[in-house]
Amino acid sequence: MNHKRVVHIDQHYISGLAENRQEVITAIYRKFFPRIKRYILKNTGKEADAADIFQEAMVAIFQRARKGDFVLSCPFEAYLLTICRNLWLNELKHRKRQEVTNQEANVYKDKSAQQLGEETLLDQERDRFFWQKFELLGRSCKDILKLSWSGIGMQQVAEQLEISYQYARKKKSECIGRLMELIKNDPAFAKLKYE
Amino acid sequence: MSKNYEHILAYLDNELSAEERAAFEKRLASEPPLAAEMDLLKEAQSRIAFQLKEEQAIADFQSHLQEAIQEDLQDKPTSFIKRYGLYITIAAAAIALLIIFWPGGSESLYRQYAQHPQLALTERSTDSEALAADATEKFNAGQYATAFDLLNDYSSYHPNDPEIILFQGICLLELGQAESAIPYFNQLHESNAINRYEGTWYLALTYLYISEQEASQTNLDRVISLLEEIPPSSAYYEEAQALLGEL
Structure with missing residues (x-):
């Protein structure tokens, strides 16, 4: 399952995105957006849909790129298009329309692109899911978890929040309990694929 | 737990x-x-x-x-430039050279500024592909009457395509039918099409042409106000500003 992926020459797009470089973002937009737009327009979408899907895909790729261990093993275009296509298919499902053509299907036959694209979207879905649960916590829980996950020890957390160390630990444990409950009680949790 | x-x-x-x-x-x-x-x-x-x-x-x-x-x-005109490739850049460079080195006086302002982009429709892979190739060839060879007819046929496959409208207008203008060209450019000028400022630019050029043909000043105010509408983001901004300077 974890065989080594060979880095594709387009990896520079990933590095440029990870560094948040404007010129790389602009270059990607100019080079690849027209094709995405064509695909969306051919599949019952509008120009505004194409822009939304492109942005969503780019944010997913950006977040994945920021995690540092990402190896692009296929052309960037195929990877981006796979993600856009999957996002658009989901959107159409929401809109209850499924008449999607296979006009650009050749791109998606790139197995590596398909796999990478799916992994990226799943990764983003998980990020979002856990974040939404965190957002449901109360203010004091968010503060204590935020501090304790910023890389400082519980002693310092307690000092910064001006509470006792014992209380800080107890409170953190309660907050974690609450967070885990929110995660496990959401039916969407069961739907997130885990290998 | x-x-x-x-x-x-x-x-x-x-x-x-x-x-x-x-x-x-x-x-x-x-x-x-x-x-x-x-x-x-x-x-x-x-x-x-x-x-x-x-x-x-x-x-x-x-x-x-x-x-x-x-x-x-x-920059929508930029995608227009992309589409019409190098040609429009060459045309713009030619205009710049004309502006710098023009000895003045002997040719009309309209002629100095009417440097048309080349037509490039071959990208489109539809039933109308052969028609697109013919229209492109004729327009770029300066055979505007034939090009106009071909563009008319082509437009039945792509009704209201703003780029076709622009080139239809240019054909008419080059054929000396300025009054007939006005509705084409005006349609673009009043639209939200990506090349609407090309429409504005050509509408201004058309009135300039008419004004020169009639040797009257009556349309010049219209030319000026149209040129003033062209924003800095348009590919025609610099030409518009240069022409305004001359007027």
Whole structure:
């Protein structure tokens, strides 16, 4: 399952995105957006849909790129298009329309692109899911978890929040309990694929 | 359950003694639900901590992305330039040279500024492909009457395509039928099409042409106000400003 992926020459797009470089973002937009737009327009979408899907895909790729261990093993275009296509298919499902053509299907036959694209979207879905649960916590829980996950020890957390160390630990444990409950009680949790 | 979290947290936060740690690891090995619970907690922590750390970076990224898109939208003529390739750049360079070196007086302003982009419709792969190739060839060879007829046929496959409308207008203008060209350019000028400022530019040129033909000043105010409407983001801004200077 974890065989080594060979880095594709387009990896520079990933590095440029990870560094948040404007010129790389602009270059990607100019080079690849027209094709995405064509695909969306051919599949019952509008120009505004194409822009939304492109942005969503780019944010997913950006977040994945920021995690540092990402190896692009296929052309960037195929990877981006796979993600856009999957996002658009989901959107159409929401809109209850499924008449999607296979006009650009050749791109998606790139197995590596398909796999990478799916992994990226799943990764983003998980990020979002856990974040939404965190957002449901109360203010004091968010503060204590935020501090304790910023890389400082519980002693310092307690000092910064001006509470006792014992209380800080107890409170953190309660907050974690609450967070885990929110995660496990959401039916969407069961739907997130885990290998 | 919260008790378990206390243990897991103490373990993850490195707050257990060596013996406690060993004992807890033993439990992890023999209690898969506990191990699964710890994995889930680790994942939640790593994903949420990532989002917390990345909040600013994501906001920056989104604003960079918006910038790229906005820049392109404002520059819609840029995609027009892309589409018509090098030709329009060459035409613009030729105009610049004319402006710099024009000895003045002997040719009309209209002629100086009417440097048309080349037509390039061959990208479109539809039933009308052959028609597109013919129209492109004729227009670029300056055979405007034939090109106009071919563009008319082509437009039945692509009704209201703003780029076809532009070139139909240019054909008429080149054929000396300025009055007939006006509705074409006006349609673009009054639209939200990506090349609407090309429409504005050509409408101004058309009135300039008429004004020169009639040797009257009556249309010049119209030319000026049209040129003033062309914004800096348009590919025709510099020409418009230069022409305004001359007027």
